[in-house]
Amino acid sequence: MTAPLFEAIPNFSEGRDRGKISRIADAVRAVSGVRLLGLHSDPDHNRSVLTFAGEEDAVFSGAVVLAQACASELDLASQTGEHPRIGVLDVLPFVPLEGATMDDAVRLARRTAEILGSLGFPAFLYGAAATASYRRDLPDVRQAGYEGLAGRLQDPLWRPDYGPPALDPRKGAVAVGARPFLVAFNAFLDTDDVEVARAIARRVRESGGGLRAVRALGFAVGGKAQVSMNLIDLEQTPIPVALEAVRSAAAELGASVESTELVGLAPLAAILDTVRYYLGLRELGPDHVLETRLHEPPDA
Amino acid sequence: MTAPLFEAIPNFSEGRDRGKISRIADAVRAVSGVRLLGLHSDPDHNRSVLTFAGEEDAVFSGAVVLAQACASELDLASQTGEHPRIGVLDVLPFVPLEGATMDDAVRLARRTAEILGSLGFPAFLYGAAATASYRRDLPDVRQAGYEGLAGRLQDPLWRPDYGPPALDPRKGAVAVGARPFLVAFNAFLDTDDVEVARAIARRVRESGGGLRAVRALGFAVGGKAQVSMNLIDLEQTPIPVALEAVRSAAAELGASVESTELVGLAPLAAILDTVRYYLGLRELGPDHVLETRLHEPPDA
Numbered sequence: 001m002t003a004p005l006f007e008a009i010p011n012f013s014e015g016r017d018r019g020k021i022s023r024i025a026d027a028v029r030a031v032s033g034v035r036l037l038g039l040h041s042d043p044d045h046n047r048s049v050l051t052f053a054g055e056e057d058a059v060f061s062g063a064v065v066l067a068q069a070c071a072s073e074l075d076l077a078s079q080t081g082e083h084p085r086i087g088v089l090d091v092l093p094f095v096p097l098e099g100a101t102m103d104d105a106v107r108l109a110r111r112t113a114e115i116l117g118s119l120g121f122p123a124f125l126y127g128a129a130a131t132a133s134y135r136r137d138l139p140d141v142r143q144a145g146y147e148g149l150a151g152r153l154q155d156p157l158w159r160p161d162y163g164p165p166a167l168d169p170r171k172g173a174v175a176v177g178a179r180p181f182l183v184a185f186n187a188f189l190d191t192d193d194v195e196v197a198r199a200i201a202r203r204v205r206e207s208g209g210g211l212r213a214v215r216a217l218g219f220a221v222g223g224k225a226q227v228s229m230n231l232i233d234l235e236q237t238p239i240p241v242a243l244e245a246v247r248s249a250a251a252e253l254g255a256s257v258e259s260t261e262l263v264g265l266a267p268l269a270a271i272l273d274t275v276r277y278y279l280g281l282r283e284l285g286p287d288h289v290l291e292t293r294l295h296e297p298p299d300a
Numbered sequence: 301m302t303a304p305l306f307e308a309i310p311n312f313s314e315g316r317d318r319g320k321i322s323r324i325a326d327a328v329r330a331v332s333g334v335r336l337l338g339l340h341s342d343p344d345h346n347r348s349v350l351t352f353a354g355e356e357d358a359v360f361s362g363a364v365v366l367a368q369a370c371a372s373e374l375d376l377a378s379q380t381g382e383h384p385r386i387g388v389l390d391v392l393p394f395v396p397l398e399g400a401t402m403d404d405a406v407r408l409a410r411r412t413a414e415i416l417g418s419l420g421f422p423a424f425l426y427g428a429a430a431t432a433s434y435r436r437d438l439p440d441v442r443q444a445g446y447e448g449l450a451g452r453l454q455d456p457l458w459r460p461d462y463g464p465p466a467l468d469p470r471k472g473a474v475a476v477g478a479r480p481f482l483v484a485f486n487a488f489l490d491t492d493d494v495e496v497a498r499a500i501a502r503r504v505r506e507s508g509g510g511l512r513a514v515r516a517l518g519f520a521v522g523g524k525a526q527v528s529m530n531l532i533d534l535e536q537t538p539i540p541v542a543l544e545a546v547r548s549a550a551a552e553l554g555a556s557v558e559s560t561e562l563v564g565l566a567p568l569a570a571i572l573d574t575v576r577y578y579l580g581l582r583e584l585g586p587d588h589v590l591e592t593r594l595h596e597p598p599d600a
Contacts, residue, residue, distance in 0.1 A: 005594065037593045053594060097594065181590075243579055259580045265590045271575055278578040279543055280559045290481075290565040293337045294305065294353060294397065295595075 004100035006108055007037070007053040008063055009182070009264065011091040012070050013079050013172075015046040020073045025050060027069040033058030038264050044221045046079060047090070049184070051264050053097060056108055063092060063112045067119060067174070076146060076172045084145040087172030089116075091138065093127065094178050102128050105178035110161075113176040117162025120171070122153070125161045127177035132157075139207075139215070141175045149173055182232050183270060184263035185239060187246045189225040189255045194218055197225035200249040204229070204242065211245055212236040224258070234270050240277040268292075304400035306408055307337070307353040308363055309482070309564065311391040312370050313379050313472075315346040320373045325350060327369040333358030338564050344521045346379060347390070349484070351564050353397060356408055363392060363412045367419060367474070376446060376472045384445040387472030389416075391438065393427065394478050402428050405478035410461075413476040417462025420471070422453070425461045427477035432457075439507075439515065441475045449473055482532050483570060484563035485539060487546045489525040489555045494518055497525035500549040504529070504542065511545055512536040524558070534570050540577040568592075 014020050021041055028050065029036045038051035052062050067089045074088040092112065096105040109129035117123045130136040134157070142149065150167050152158040159165050160173065167173060189197055197218030202208045204227070205216040213233035219226045227246050231237055247257050268286055276284045286292045314320050321341055328350065329336045338351035352362050367389045374388040392412065396405040409429035417423045430436040434457070442449065450467050452458040459465050460473065467473060489497055497518030502508045504527070505516040513533035519526045527546050531537055547557050568586055576584045586592045 035594070037590075097590075239579065257580060259582050261582050262584060262588055265588055265593060267590045268592075271571060271589060274575045274579065275571055279539070279574065280557060282559050282561050284562060287338075288562055288565055289571060290337075290397075290567045292568075292591075293565060294335070 003055045004104055005053055005097040006056060006059045006100055006105060007051065007095040007097050007181075008059050009049060009051050009093050009095065010063070010066055010089060011047060011049050012066070012074070013047055013076060013085045013088050013090050014074050015041040015048050016043045021048055024048075024066065024069045024073055027065050028052055028062045031058060031062045031065055034062040040263050042221070044219065047085070049264055056104070059094070060108060060112055064115055064119075067092075067116050067121060071119075071121075071171045075170050077169045084142055085172070086142045086146050086149050087121065087174045088170070089121065089174045090172075091142070092116075092174055092176045093182070094129075094176075095181050096178075102178060102180075105129075109176050109178040113162045113174075116174055116176065117160065117164075119163075120168060121163050122160035122165065122167060122173040123162040124173060124175045125177065126175050127179040129176065129178040131161055138175060138177065146172050180233055181267055182230055183234060183239060183266050185229045185231060185242065186221075186261040186263065187227045187229070187243065187250075187257045188221070188259050188261070189227070189250060190258045191225050191255050192220065192223055193255075194220040194225045196250070196253050196255050197227045199253060200227050200246055200255075201229075203249045204245045211242060214242055214245075225255075234267075234273070238273045238277065239266070239270055240274050303355045304404055305353055305397040306356055306359045306400055306405060307351065307395040307397050307481075308359050309349060309351050309393050309395065310363070310366055310389060311347060311349050312366070312374070313347055313376060313385045313388050313390050314370075314374050315341040315348050316343045321348055324348075324366065324369040324373055327365050328352055328362045331358060331362045331365055334362040340563050342521070344519070347385070349564055356404070359394070360408060360412055364415055364419075366392075367416050367421060371419075371421075371471045375470050377469045384442055385472070386442045386446050386449050387421065387474045388470070389421065389474045390472075391442070392416075392474055392476045393482070394429075394476075395481050396478075402478060402480070405429075409476050409478040413462045413474075416474055416476065417460065417464075420464060420468060422460035422463040422465065422467060422473040424473060424475045425477065426475050427479040429476065429478040431461055438475060438477065446472050480533055481567055482530055483534060483539060483566050485529045485531060485542065486521075486561040486563065487527045487529070487543065487550075487557045488521070488559050488561070489527070489550060490558045491525050491555050492520065492523055493555075494520040494525045496550070496553050496555050497527045499553060500527050500546055500555075501529075503549045504545045511542060514542055514545075525555075534567075534573070538573045538577065539566070539570055540574050 041048040070089040113123035201216035204210040213236040215230040341348040370389040413423035501516035513536040
């Protein structure tokens with residue numbers, strides 16, 4: 001039995017400057033016990049998603065180092081991009097992996113938010129780590145971005161959980177959360193009309209009465225309209241169900257999905273669910289995958 | 301660097317008697333260094349597929365023990381079933397896995413065929429291990445099953461590569477081969493009319509001018525017509541291409557595919573190809589799979 005593992009999937013507000021992005025990622029990589037699993041930078045959103053994993057103390061240290069690197073490399077006041085954002089280290093979710101429970105991830109999130117607060121970041125807990133139900137959903141925490149949050153900070157209901165109750169315009173605030181594994185999945189349309197992507201997003205997302213545990217926004221990315229989705233609970237809505245809903249909404253609007261993109265990682269179970277769905281397989285588990293079987297420990 | 305690994309995927313002619321099947325599988329499992337990866341028994345075909353892997357000497361020993369167990373447990377003369385068969389240990393292919401080449405697998409096949417010959421099994425080499433081009437394709441070797449082979453044995457062109465040039469009616473012959481990884485994939489139709497399955501099989505298989513590297517037969521299994529496919533080179537025809545051909549041929553005949561079944565194992569690459577195909581993903585590699593990344597050795 002190994003120690004419980006956690007994943008952190010911070011989003012930071014720089015997707016263009018390769019030098020800054022590398023220095024931020026390298027600072028995290030240098031932390032002992034941290035395994036860097038992914039780095040996805042999006043110049044249009046001007047935003048990067050870093051994925052790293054490890055045991056609790058390693059992931060905690062990686063998050064602290066990351067916050068310091070974002071504060072020294074980035075300046076929110078001069079940042080522009082498609083995506084709503086509240087800070088240089090914008091969102092910092094923790095996910096329980098092997099051996100860890102959601103309660104463990106909540107404890108890690110709160111411990112991290114506390115130290116980020118002491119470093120001058122107003123820190124808002126969200127997801128399973130939220131301290132009030134109206135702060136549970138990330139979209140509510142970051143509604144209208146930095147500017148919206150700046151206005152809400154005067155409201156006693158929107159005091160940060162940790163840190164100063166005022167925003168430093170260079171670094172902004174940070175949302176620190178605990179949540180299940182999330183799959184970020186984008187569909188590129190055969191049109192450059194971003195309104196089509198927005199209409200599809202409104203139709204498929206939970207907040208529009210669409211699919212449960214699906215968040216969606218429409219963007220223009222690389223000359224194509226893109227429906228950008230977060231599937232926040234794959235047991236409620238798996239990848240193929242989300243994509244087929246987008247395909248069918250697109251068809252009704254005279255558009256179609258040209259290609260898709262998986263941002264970051266997906267659990268093997270989500271990959272196998274997708275195969276099972278499209279092939280109509282009676283069953284398909286990790287035990288059907290050659291590599292899983294070759295490398296698992298021998299029978300006792 | 302670990303030693304080269306091989307897989308053996310023997311098919312033996314018993315799919316109904318759980319006691320006999322277990323004793324045969326247990327004999328192989330008991331061989332040191334052998335990892336049993338799968339056992340799939342089909343009562344209709346009255347046939348089982350065993351999958352095991354390991355280093356060369358372990359897989360060789362497993363195959364010898366298997367042949368002896370089949371000879372002592374089974375009697376071909378009293379065996380009946382849907383599938384053409386030539387012996388109790390019917391087909392014994394070897395596949396090169398990590399670190400092994402096809403030449404390595406050919407050497408292992410020939411070494412095994414030689415010792416099975418000395419144990420009284422007429423052994424026919426096929427696939428990459430074949431000693432003549434007309435014996436390369438497994439369907440040619442086992443054409444018309446035991447009865448057909450019994451007739452052909454008088455022909456000097458059909459002398460076995462090893463073993464006696466006459467058939468013991470209790471154990472029959474064995475085809476020993478080397479080949480790339482094969483995926484066995486079955487589609488169940490919404491009809492019990494086996495002729496529909498046979499018509500689809502004729503249309504999609506390579507021998508009928510259909511898809512390259514696809515073998516297909518139509519069967520009646522569990523009250524449903526089934527198109528049973530072997531995809532013998534996934535680079536030429538991946539799983540989704542084969543299934544879509546079956547779906548489209550079925551539609552033309554007024555039928556449809558109700559469900560599918562993967563027999564044995566599939567390599568992760570084939571799983572990811574399937575997801576990429578149906579989702580229209582721009583890219584998807586093992587590095588996108590969480591479990592692959594969590595358990596790989598750390599960066600140097």
